[in-house]
Amino acid sequence: MKLNVMLAKGMLALLFVSASxxxxxxxxxxNQFYNNCLQCHARPDTGAPLLGDPSKWNDVLAKGERSVLINxxxxxxxxxxMGYCSSCDESDFVEMIRFMTGSSSKK
Structure with a gap:
């Protein structure tokens, strides 16, 4: 039940992510994002930056997109x-990083 509530909160946080x-x-x-990234980025108990928390993502983005990709x-x-996503490639990760951080610009 707790996990369902946390995932629901994560899904609601997606509303804060830029539509572009x-x-x-x-x-x-x-699909990869929902099946992999949300396992941690929608759960406050994991320590991962949560969707919809701009202050945490600003700290992450300050490293630069390339550094975040390497991480x-x-x-x-x-x-x-690879954040549990063995079927993801570099271009997938770039798009997911931009999606989670609300950044559509190439850095």
Missing amino acids: CAADMTARQL VIEGIGSMPP
């Missing part, structure tokens, strides 16, 4: 390499 970023993601990428691929903190 979502438009850039393919249906496959959105996703190599893993960082409790996030495993």
Whole structure:
């Protein structure tokens, strides 16, 4: 029950993400996002920056998109390499990073 509530909150947080970023993601990428990224980024108990929390994402983006991409691929903190998404490639991760951070600009 707790997990369902946390996932529901994460899904609601998606409303705060820029629609233009979502438009850039393919249906496959959105599916990967829901099945992988939300496992942590919609749960406050994981320590991952939550969707809809701009202050945390601003800190992440301050590193630069390339550094964030490297962190996703190599893993960082409790996030495993590739963030559990073995079927994702670099372009998938770039779109997911932009989607979660609300950034559509290339850096």
